[in-house]
Amino acid sequence: MKTGFKTAFYFKLALNNIRKNYRFFVPRILTGAGLLGCFYIVFTLAMDERLAQVRGGTYIPTIMGLGTYVMALLSFILMLYTNSFLMKQRKREFGMYNVLGMEKRHVGRVILHEMMIGGFISVALGLVFGILFYKLSSLLICRLLGVDVILGFYFIRLKTLIPPAIFFILLDTLTYLFNRISIARLKPVELINSSHTGEREPKVKWLILVVGIITLSAGYYIALTTKSPLEALYLFFFAVILVIAGTYCLFVSGSIFILKLLKKNERFYYNKNHMTAVSGLLYRMKQNAVGLASIAILATGVLVMISTTVSLYSGMQQTLDQNYPYHLYISAGYEDKEGNVVQIPRELLAQIVEEAAREYGVGIRSVEMQRYLQVAYMYEKGAFTSTVPRVFDLNFGNVANVTFITRDEYENLTGAKLELDKGEIAVCAISTKFGDRGITNGFLTIDGKTYRVAMTLKSFPVQDRMSTTVNCYGIIVSDNETLDEIYESQKEAYDVRASEYINQLAVLYADTQKACDAGQAMHDTIWRKLFAAYRDQEENIGSWRIDFDSLWDAREYIYGMYGTLLFLGILLGFVCMFATVLIIYYKQISEGYEDRNRYQIMQKIGMGPDEVRKSIQRQILMVFFLPLVVAGVHTAFAFPILEKLLHILLLSSTWLFVGCSIIVYVVFAVVYVLIYAGTAKVYYQIVR
Amino acid sequence: MELLKVIGIKKTYTTRFGGNQVQALKGVTFTVEAGEFIAIMGESGSGKTTLLNILAALDKPTAGQVILEGRELSGIKDKELAAFRRNNLGFVFQEFNLLDTFSIRDNILLPLVLGGKSVAEMKKRLIPVVQSLGIEGILDKFPYEVSGGEKQRTAVARALITNPKLILADEPTGALDSHSSDELLRTFARINESGQTILMVTHSVNAASSARRVLFIRDGVIFHQIYRGDATREQFYQKISDTLTMLRTGGERK
Ligand SMILES: Nc1ncnc2c1ncn2[C@@H]1O[C@H](COP(=O)(O)OP(=O)(O)OP(=O)(O)O)[C@@H](O)[C@H]1O
Numbered sequence: 001m002k003t004g005f006k007t008a009f010y011f012k013l014a015l016n017n018i019r020k021n022y023r024f025f026v027p028r029i030l031t032g033a034g035l036l037g038c039f040y041i042v043f044t045l046a047m048d049e050r051l052a053q054v055r056g057g058t059y060i061p062t063i064m065g066l067g068t069y070v071m072a073l074l075s076f077i078l079m080l081y082t083n084s085f086l087m088k089q090r091k092r093e094f095g096m097y098n099v100l101g102m103e104k105r106h107v108g109r110v111i112l113h114e115m116m117i118g119g120f121i122s123v124a125l126g127l128v129f130g131i132l133f134y135k136l137s138s139l140l141i142c143r144l145l146g147v148d149v150i151l152g153f154y155f156i157r158l159k160t161l162i163p164p165a166i167f168f169i170l171l172d173t174l175t176y177l178f179n180r181i182s183i184a185r186l187k188p189v190e191l192i193n194s195s196h197t198g199e200r201e202p203k204v205k206w207l208i209l210v211v212g213i214i215t216l217s218a219g220y221y222i223a224l225t226t227k228s229p230l231e232a233l234y235l236f237f238f239a240v241i242l243v244i245a246g247t248y249c250l251f252v253s254g255s256i257f258i259l260k261l262l263k264k265n266e267r268f269y270y271n272k273n274h275m276t277a278v279s280g281l282l283y284r285m286k287q288n289a290v291g292l293a294s295i296a297i298l299a300t301g302v303l304v305m306i307s308t309t310v311s312l313y314s315g316m317q318q319t320l321d322q323n324y325p326y327h328l329y330i331s332a333g334y335e336d337k338e339g340n341v342v343q344i345p346r347e348l349l350a351q352i353v354e355e356a357a358r359e360y361g362v363g364i365r366s367v368e369m370q371r372y373l374q375v376a377y378m379y380e381k382g383a384f385t386s387t388v389p390r391v392f393d394l395n396f397g398n399v400a401n402v403t404f405i406t407r408d409e410y411e412n413l414t415g416a417k418l419e420l421d422k423g424e425i426a427v428c429a430i431s432t433k434f435g436d437r438g439i440t441n442g443f444l445t446i447d448g449k450t451y452r453v454a455m456t457l458k459s460f461p462v463q464d465r466m467s468t469t470v471n472c473y474g475i476i477v478s479d480n481e482t483l484d485e486i487y488e489s490q491k492e493a494y495d496v497r498a499s500e501y502i503n504q505l506a507v508l509y510a511d512t513q514k515a516c517d518a519g520q521a522m523h524d525t526i527w528r529k530l531f532a533a534y535r536d537q538e539e540n541i542g543s544w545r546i547d548f549d550s551l552w553d554a555r556e557y558i559y560g561m562y563g564t565l566l567f568l569g570i571l572l573g574f575v576c577m578f579a580t581v582l583i584i585y586y587k588q589i590s591e592g593y594e595d596r597n598r599y600q601i602m603q604k605i606g607m608g609p610d611e612v613r614k615s616i617q618r619q620i621l622m623v624f625f626l627p628l629v630v631a632g633v634h635t636a637f638a639f640p641i642l643e644k645l646l647h648i649l650l651l652s653s654t655w656l657f658v659g660c661s662i663i664v665y666v667v668f669a670v671v672y673v674l675i676y677a678g679t680a681k682v683y684y685q686i687v688r
Numbered sequence: 689m690e691l692l693k694v695i696g697i698k699k700t701y702t703t704r705f706g707g708n709q710v711q712a713l714k715g716v717t718f719t720v721e722a723g724e725f726i727a728i729m730g731e732s733g734s735g736k737t738t739l740l741n742i743l744a745a746l747d748k749p750t751a752g753q754v755i756l757e758g759r760e761l762s763g764i765k766d767k768e769l770a771a772f773r774r775n776n777l778g779f780v781f782q783e784f785n786l787l788d789t790f791s792i793r794d795n796i797l798l799p800l801v802l803g804g805k806s807v808a809e810m811k812k813r814l815i816p817v818v819q820s821l822g823i824e825g826i827l828d829k830f831p832y833e834v835s836g837g838e839k840q841r842t843a844v845a846r847a848l849i850t851n852p853k854l855i856l857a858d859e860p861t862g863a864l865d866s867h868s869s870d871e872l873l874r875t876f877a878r879i880n881e882s883g884q885t886i887l888m889v890t891h892s893v894n895a896a897s898s899a900r901r902v903l904f905i906r907d908g909v910i911f912h913q914i915y916r917g918d919a920t921r922e923q924f925y926q927k928i929s930d931t932l933t934m935l936r937t938g939g940e941r942k
Pocket residue numbers: 701702703710711712730731732733734735736737738739
């Protein structure tokens with residue numbers, strides 16, 4: 001009886017508190033709901049077996065599984081963050097309770113009830129939100145993968161419903177425990193008297209300033225000077241760390257340094273438009289530098305994440321076109337019982353491919369037989385050397401992929417004549433974007449042996465697939481003996497990782513779409529026919545060595561991969577953007593409460609309402625747009641290194657990436673301005 | 689010369705949940721000559737702060753007129769009001785109302801900055817004011833680093849620096865100990881002697897006794913007033929406390 005009454009009492013009090021502090025509670029509840037919804041979506045996508053079975057869907061479980069962890073981390077950080085604001089704001093209130101005779105454990109119970117009410121609402125709302133948007137998300141991801149939407153009844157499963165709910169209940173419990181501890185540490189008298197008087201004007205921390213300048217410049221330097229994708233791959237992370245460190249340091253000390261400088265300039269400072277803003281910011285920066293730096297970094301993250309995934313996705317077709325000048329590459333052979341590799345005659349292979357094409361009604365434009373050797377070298381000053389690159393060798397820019405064919409092969413493939421004497425070669429720079437490049441003088445050394453470059457060619461008949469990360473050269477040698485020499489010397493250096501001769505058939509179908517539609521079935525037919533042709537020699541064959549590389553496989557891979565990445569990028573971008581908004585919102589309103597007093601005083605001594613509004617706007621503008629500007633600058637500096645990284649993921653169009661980045665930035669800025677307008681209004685209401 | 693004329697000021701507060709009306713001022717009329725030093729006394733809730741806020745144009749009367757140097761306050765547009773207050777009135781508040789993010793110097797200069805004065809002009813005005821108040825040594829300190837008395841002198845300096853026609857003070861000694869109070873009152877008397885008009889609301893007989901005239905407010909009207917004339921401060925003190933006793937015991941107007 002009595003406990004029931006008590007519970008009702010606490011419940012009522014908690015409800016009342018939530019209502020009273022709605023400016024803090026409502027966003028927090030919505031945050032919880034939004035995060036849970038997104039978490040649920042990512043988690044369910046990872047668990048959805050039907051999605052994993054659609055074409056290109058094989059990447060969904062892995063990528064979304066990864067996304068689940070990222071979401072968990074983000075949720076953890078954001079839930080604790082919003083809570084810390086809430087608690088800071090309410091310390092005074094709790095101190096008051098204490099003075100009014102409520103024991104700490106009673107205050108704890110009030111909080112527990114608040115937490116249960118808020119938590120219940122946000123978990124329920126989050127699940128509803130997640131379920132509603134899951135359907136939409138799975139439709140979207142199917143669209144992105146370029147597959148027809150799977151029809152059928154979508155039902156809610158406990159298997160994907162319960163873990164997210166439990167995770168968020170745990171997060172709430174955790175924040176509750178945190179709050180309990182911080183209340184236990186509370187000294188009520190101190191709290192009630194604690195206004196923010198006695199706060200010293202911040203001093204410039206020179207060491208941090210210097211460290212910030214150094215780390216930021218170093219990060220930018222790396223981003224700007226990285227020459228090749230491989231280099232980018234392992235320097236990127238390092239550069240990111242440097243830039244993050246630099247951002248924090250400069251926000252903390254650089255901002256104060258600049259403001260102090262402004263303050264020293266009397267003509268600037270003693271101006272009604274500057275004075276309150278400068279001195280206000282000076283204090284604000286002391287408390288908020290870290291928050292603002294976080295916003296800048298989050299914003300950069302959003303920009304990078306969305307612009308890279310969007311450009312990858314929208315550059316897919318171009319990537320495929322560039323990397324698949326032919327639709328299908330086949331090389332087939334087998335290892336006989338003695339371990340010798342026997343190549344299937346290219347004529348036979350060609351015949352089988354043509355038969356299969358005819359069966360599926362797909363026309364063939366050309367079939368070419370190519371024999372070549374492809375070796376990775378280190379390139380330096382006119383010499384290709386086969387050495388295993390060490391991880392800390394900074395000259396990744398000098399790794400080069402060289403494709404060798406003989407003069408006969410060249411004439412065969414192109415029909416053109418080529419005069420080459422022994423010891424002479426012809427060179428084509430197929431794609432040379434990175435590091436040391438260009439073969440200048442008339443000689444070229446390959447593994448110590450020097451050849452005379454008889455001519456340089458504009459194009460090369462054998463196209464290397466999927467190698468956008470390093471420089472690519474094509475070299476034509478005079479005869480098979482020279483080719484064998486080159487083969488042997490790299491074999492010696494690389495041992496088991498050495499390259500083998502490639503004998504392949506490159507097929508260009510008449511109609512890309514038709515070929516891709518027939519794709520998998522045609523693929524199977526080719527195998528069937530090949531095995532059938534060798535049925536009578538089965539006892540000789542140890543194992544088949546077959547390499548089948550087709551546009552349709554690559555398309556499935558790329559659509560699946562990039563589509564899934566894009567989805568995750570957008571979702572996480574959304575969450576990060578949301579996080580940015582939230583941080584700004586909370587900052588703004590908690591500062592509004594602090595600034596209120598100051599503006600009231602200023603109004604008393606003769607500051608008009610217009611001036612107050614202007615002064616507020618100026619301050620908010622600075623606080624708001626500094627991170628946006630910084631994020632833009634970071635993204636701009638990150639651009640060169642990101643572009644190199646995208647080469648690894650096969651994107652090769654710089655302009656596409658530039659375009660996507662700019663569009664994403666503009667969209668982001670617009671959203672940001674809207675948020676600004678909204679929070680500025682709330683802030684103004686509080687201050688006035 | 690008549691500086692301020694207050695005619696039939698009424699103020700009715702309507703409480704938030706409708707209905708209940710509080711009539712804080714029921715028709716206050718008085719005039720202030722240039723160079724006067726007036727104290728307004730009255731019991732708590734008698735409407736002193738309300739009156740002062742109306743004189744300061746921080747609040748609008750329900751009825752009546754306030755005329756400063758022939759200009760009616762209610763005729764001033766909202767937009768110009770802030771500038772008007774800045775140029776004509778100086779304020780000293782019980783709780784100092786200094787900005788803790790500004791140094792003492794910047795606090796004093798703030799009204800001039802808001803008024804768009806040049807840096808040279810600010811410096812020229814600052815020095816005599818802070819010297820006369822004896823705070824030239826603490827200009828670079830921050831409000832939390834100085835004593836209550838120094839804070840209040842800073843507030844006085846801030847009020848004086850615009851050369852206002854009228855200084856309005858609401859219980860300026862309320863938060864000070866007796867020593868600092870006396871110092872502040874001496875300062876007020878001194879600046880008044882040099883021609884500054886002051887209107888001060890106070891509870892303290894001691895504070896009121898440093899004025900030249902005391903107005904007593906009760907139930908929203910000016911109930912009584914006494915002049916110091918040639919009396920010494922001690923005599924005036926006695927007179928004021930006698931009047932207060934009489935008022936409290938419900939005596940009729942003389
Ligand atoms: N904003 C307001 N809304 C409603 N009533 C008010 C408001 N401000 C003051 N009052 C009422 O008007 C009356 C006069 O208040 P005022 O603050 O002027 O008194 P005071 O003389 O300054 O008192 P004290 O000496 O305690 O400061 C009081 O009854 C008060 O309750």
